[in-house]
Amino acid sequence: MIHTFIGDLGHFFAIAAFITGLFASFSYFKATVAKDLSKAASWRINGRIFFLVHAVMIMGVVISLFYIIYNHYFEYHYAWNHSSRRLPVYYMISCFWEGQEGSFLLWMFWHAVLGSILIFTNKFWEASIMTVFTLVQAFLASMILGIVIPGLELKIGSSPFLLLRDVIDAPIFNENPDFVPEDGTGLNPLLQNYWMVIHPPTLFLGFATTVIPFTYCIAGLWLKKYRDWVRPALPWALFSGAVLGLGILMGGYWAYETLNFGGYWNWDPVENAVYVPWLFLVAAIHVMITFRKSNTALKASVILVIAMFVLIVYSTFLTRSGILGDSSVHSFTDLGLSGQLLIYLAVFVLLPLVLCILRWKDLPSTEKEVSTYSREFWIFIGAITLCLMGFQVLLPTSIPVYNSIIESFGGVSNVAPPTDQIEFYTKFQFWFAVVIAFLSGTGQFFWWRKMDKKQLLNSLLPPVIISLLVTVVLMEWLDVYNISFIILLLASVYTVIANGKILIKVLKSSPKLSGGAVAHIGVGLMLVGILFSSGYSEVVSLNNTGMLISRQLDEEFNRENLLLFLNEPKTMANYQIKYKGERLEPTESDGLIHKNDITKIDAFTAVATKDVFFEGRQLYNKNDTIPIHGENIYYEVELTSMEGTKYNLYPRIQDNPTMGLAPSPSIKRDMSKDLYAHVVSRLTREDVEWSEIKEYEISPKDTFFINDYVAKVDGLQRIFELEGVDLTPNDVAIKGYISIEGEEQEYQANPIFLIKDGLVGRIPGEVDDLGFRITLMNIFPDENKFVIGAETRQKDWIILKAMEKPLINILWIGTLVLMAGFGVAVTRRYSEFKKMREKGVE
Amino acid sequence: MKKSHIIALLVIAVAVFIIISTAGDASTYVTFSEAREIAARGNDNSIHVVGELVKTSSGEITGILTSSDKLSFSFDMVDENKEVQHVYYNEPMPADFLRSEKVVVIGSFHEDVFVADKILLKCPSKYQETTVNAGI
Numbered sequence: 020m021i022h023t024f025i026g027d028l029g030h031f032f033a034i035a036a037f038i039t040g041l042f043a044s045f046s047y048f049k050a051t052v053a054k055d056l057s058k059a060a061s062w063r064i065n066g067r068i069f070f071l072v073h074a075v076m077i078m079g080v081v082i083s084l085f086y087i088i089y090n091h092y093f094e095y096h097y098a099w100n101h102s103s104r105r106l107p108v109y110y111m112i113s114c115f116w117e118g119q120e121g122s123f124l125l126w127m128f129w130h131a132v133l134g135s136i137l138i139f140t141n142k143f144w145e146a147s148i149m150t151v152f153t154l155v156q157a158f159l160a161s162m163i164l165g166i167v168i169p170g171l172e173l174k175i176g177s178s179p180f181l182l183l184r185d186v187i188d189a190p191i192f193n194e195n196p197d198f199v200p201e202d203g204t205g206l207n208p209l210l211q212n213y214w215m216v217i218h219p220p221t222l223f224l225g226f227a228t229t230v231i232p233f234t235y236c237i238a239g240l241w242l243k244k245y246r247d248w249v250r251p252a253l254p255w256a257l258f259s260g261a262v263l264g265l266g267i268l269m270g271g272y273w274a275y276e277t278l279n280f281g282g283y284w285n286w287d288p289v290e291n292a293v294y295v296p297w298l299f300l301v302a303a304i305h306v307m308i309t310f311r312k313s314n315t316a317l318k319a320s321v322i323l324v325i326a327m328f329v330l331i332v333y334s335t336f337l338t339r340s341g342i343l344g345d346s347s348v349h350s351f352t353d354l355g356l357s358g359q360l361l362i363y364l365a366v367f368v369l370l371p372l373v374l375c376i377l378r379w380k381d382l383p384s385t386e387k388e389v390s391t392y393s394r395e396f397w398i399f400i401g402a403i404t405l406c407l408m409g410f411q412v413l414l415p416t417s418i419p420v421y422n423s424i425i426e427s428f429g430g431v432s433n434v435a436p437p438t439d440q441i442e443f444y445t446k447f448q449f450w451f452a453v454v455i456a457f458l459s460g461t462g463q464f465f466w467w468r469k470m471d472k473k474q475l476l477n478s479l480l481p482p483v484i485i486s487l488l489v490t491v492v493l494m495e496w497l498d499v500y501n502i503s504f505i506i507l508l509l510a511s512v513y514t515v516i517a518n519g520k521i522l523i524k525v526l527k528s529s530p531k532l533s534g535g536a537v538a539h540i541g542v543g544l545m546l547v548g549i550l551f552s553s554g555y556s557e558v559v560s561l562n563n564t565g566m567l568i569s570r571q572l573d574e575e576f577n578r579e580n581l582l583l584f585l586n587e588p589k590t591m592a593n594y595q596i597k598y599k600g601e602r603l604e605p606t607e608s609d610g611l612i613h614k615n616d617i618t619k620i621d622a623f624t625a626v627a628t629k630d631v632f633f634e635g636r637q638l639y640n641k642n643d644t645i646p647i648h649g650e651n652i653y654y655e656v657e658l659t660s661m662e663g664t665k666y667n668l669y670p671r672i673q674d675n676p677t678m679g680l681a682p683s684p685s686i687k688r689d690m691s692k693d694l695y696a697h698v699v700s701r702l703t704r705e706d707v708e709w710s711e712i713k714e715y716e717i718s719p720k721d722t723f724f725i726n727d728y729v730a731k732v733d734g735l736q737r738i739f740e741l742e743g744v745d746l747t748p749n750d751v752a753i754k755g756y757i758s759i760e761g762e763e764q765e766y767q768a769n770p771i772f773l774i775k776d777g778l779v780g781r782i783p784g785e786v787d788d789l790g791f792r793i794t795l796m797n798i799f800p801d802e803n804k805f806v807i808g809a810e811t812r813q814k815d816w817i818i819l820k821a822m823e824k825p826l827i828n829i830l831w832i833g834t835l836v837l838m839a840g841f842g843v844a845v846t847r848r849y850s851e852f853k854k855m856r857e858k859g860v861e
Numbered sequence: 862m863k864k865s866h867i868i869a870l871l872v873i874a875v876a877v878f879i880i881i882s883t884a885g886d887a888s889t890y891v892t893f894s895e896a897r898e899i900a901a902r903g904n905d906n907s908i909h910v911v912g913e914l915v916k917t918s919s920g921e922i923t924g925i926l927t928s929s930d931k932l933s934f935s936f937d938m939v940d941e942n943k944e945v946q947h948v949y950y951n952e953p954m955p956a957d958f959l960r961s962e963k964v965v966v967i968g969s970f971h972e973d974v975f976v977a978d979k980i981l982l983k984c985p986s987k988y989q990e991t992t993v994n995a996g997i
Contacts, residue, residue, distance in 0.1 A: 391864070403872055411879045418887060435888040438907035438967050438978070443886050447879065576933075576951065680953075700953060 029083030040157035043069035129227035147238035214273035225263025261841030292334030394465035456510035514543030538840025548830025622649035900970035
């Protein structure tokens with residue numbers, strides 16, 4: 020059955036959201052320009068009501084779409100394309116934003132929440148900022164509108180409520196228009212990760228908040244409140260900087276945990292598209308703070324806040340128009356929204372530009388030359404550095420844009436982004452980071468008091484000397500001999516120490532002001548973490564056996580990957596390493612199941628053949644039925660350190676029928692470094708080739724050797740029941756009991772010899788772990804002898820690649836410290852704004 | 862000269878340096894025959910070639926050879942000039958490879974063989990399915 024109602028309802032909500040958004044914007048515009056106070060007030064109430072209805076409509080769209088996904092209405096393209104029946108509820112949430120429409124929706128959802136907060140927290144600014152805010156919101160709502168203007172054949176927006184039969188032209192729909200697929204095509208396996216449940220909402224909250232400082236800035240220019248907009252904008256800019264930064268780093272952390280390239284940052288255009296506006300946002304925050312302190316840099320604040328938001332819109336255009344198609348691995352494909360996105364971009368470039376030109380002359384500025392010994396000067400230099408840093412990333416990321424511009428004018432352009440992106444970006448960003456680190460160490464000293472040359476030297480000398488000492492110690496301890504690494508290390512350590520000194524001082528007098536120092540310590544720590552974890556990342560899975568894994572592969576592969584046969588230990592990076600077999604993941608309990616402890620009924624269900632334990636805990640009793648994640652296989656790899664402590668790694672391979680194989684690493688986290696390992700390849704059952712049968716003629720209790728393993732026949736027994744075979748009294752079935760001494764445990768093989776209706780049948784017994792298949796070939800009861808046939812195959816193996824990431828924890832700790840610093844600053848700036856508002860000024 | 866002018870000049874200098882260096886490091890999208898010419902000139906810089914996998918008339922992909930251990934593979938690719946070229950890739954086949962609607966290979970010719978260092982895929986699968994099977 021096709022549930023058309025919910026889709027129609029959702030579509031109605033989407034259209035209503037767009038219209039109410041426009042009305043809200045118009046009402047607020049009227050409220051802002053109205054001369055008459057009572058008129059302004061009534062327009063404002065109109066605006067509020069429209070916004071409220073708008074917010075309810077957005078919630079309606081969200082709920083409708085989630086309802087469709089949650090109830091598996093696969094007649095809808097969105098549900099079919101992004102979800103499947105086996106997906107747990109928490110990943111259904113990720114399906115919601117896997118698609119382009121859903122991610123717009125997520126963005127709008129945050130806007131609805133933020134808009135409500137703005138209405139509640141503002142008095143003076145409400146009408147003016149909400150005019151811009153709701154205009155942005157209306158633009159976003161138009162992206163999911165999904166209506167076609169008749170006559171023009173102009174499609175506006177892409178609705179997430181399209182029926183499958185309307186999107187896809189499959190023959191089945193001609194025969195049966197009401198056909199509903201049994202199951203969806205599922206969520207991309209790489210997105211089935213808990214970080215993908217929380218990273219996108221965080222990132223989009225960051226995206227959504229960037230509009231707030233922009234609205235204040237525009238409102239300030241519009242109402243000629245040139246100096247006043249900064250105060251309310253600042254706490255939001257800081258909040259946005261924190262959340263966007265956190266969102267970016269969560270994305271990096273997800274990549275680190277889920278993708279197997281071994282890093283957290285890849286300079287992919289999609290990553291760059293968020294990184295650049297964030298840098299500008301941070302630059303804007305700095306100049307805004309300068310303005311609050313000393314009334315300078317107002318023009319710079321205006322320019323940077325506008326530039327930041329324009330870059331947000333530009334990055335939306337880059338990632339969603341399909342223009343990055345050839346250069347990014349994970350940009351969205353074009354949904355036919357590029358035209359709309361271009362209009363959106365044009366409006367938000369032109370609108371502020373015109374406003375700036377009109378107001379530029381009125382903007383107050385200081386004519387006096389700033390002193391080199393003033394904080395304004397150094398903060399300004401810092402902001403410029405951040406902008407250049409962003410510019411350097413923006414330029415190559417936009418290469419596909421130049422190509423299409425040139426091509427739209429009939430030219431030919433075939434410029435491609437640099438091939439080794441990591442090397443290319445690093446060579447610039449590295450030195451920018453050095454400058455930023457030195458500046459954020461030194462800048463803080465100016466922050467606190469006026470300086471002259473002598474004072475500066477006096478207060479800088481102690482931290483410089485301490486930093487030099489600490490750097491030398493670290494160099495010795497961590498073997499840093501590369502000159503550029505030494506410089507970055509020094510700069511980062513200096514930032515941490517200089518800001519640490521200031522922090523101690525500030526904590527004594529006024530802890531509320533400590534945000535800046537804390538944030539800069541965070542930056543310093545992050546740089547140290549990045550320097551070591553990336554600069555000194557080292558492959559440790561070195562093949563030192565002198566044997567090649569495969570002749571067909573290049574030398575580097577053979578050198579840097581470890582072939583591990585089941586239960587055969589090797590050494591790696593001061594560990595003894597041993598592959599211990601495949602593990603399955605139960606859906607309902609936290610732990611993994613040994614493949615030998617269960618029999619699989621189908622791809623998603625297993626039955627325990629014995630009590631199931633995981634790392635000492637009992638998960639299941641014998642004969643329990645266990646639902647499992649059919650796609651995931653984990654490979655248990657045991658590490659034993661020199662001291663004898665053991666640690667298990669469980670790298671995973673997800674075998675998704677539509678997406679193929681997706682390996683995910685397993686990480687052993689130590690204080691000083693991470694050991695990061697993933698399975699490169701494994702033996703698959705289809706590739707198995709059995710050897711020729713080797714026969715042994717033996718008596719009971721005799722021992723014999725199969726592939727160097729000691730095997731013994733414990734006895735034979737006649738059986739009267741055999742699954743799948745109908746035994747008559749004339750038939751004979753004999754079961755052999757053969758035990759084999761493995762490295763880890765004793766294995767049992769039970770081959771069966773069968774005479775049915777005068778014909779001989781043989782059912783081999785298999786020992787999976789050892790790669791044996793044992794057959795009872797023949798029995799000679801008179802001589803008390805029998806013949807056993809053994810076939811062998813290659814034992815189970817995996818190829819593992821492992822890397823060490825030194826001091827990566829410093830990066831994560833630094834991130835948290837940076838966030839804490841932002842948090843302190845937000846609180847402080849917000850309370851400043853509140854104080855002014857309560858005085859009735861704002 | 863005022864300090865602000867010095868700063869402005871410095872900023873412009875850095876920006877120009879960035880632009881020049883980006884232009885210098887930028888790669889190009891070429892066809893296989895152009896790539897071969899570039900390699901023949903002794904230039905072993907990596908370049909991008911955009912194309913598709915070779916399909917039979919019934920839509921099956923042909924020309925894929927996987928090494929016995931599945932750790933590397935090679936495939937036929939047809940570029941925008943309809944020239945077919947065999948491409949080697951020294952890594953396991955990426956997930957989604959066979960479903961890609963467009964392939965970008967980044968690499969260069971080594972004698973007569975195009976060796977890809979990196980493969981980018983444009984997959985319809987992640988965001989857009991193109992057909993429904995009645996079976997599923």
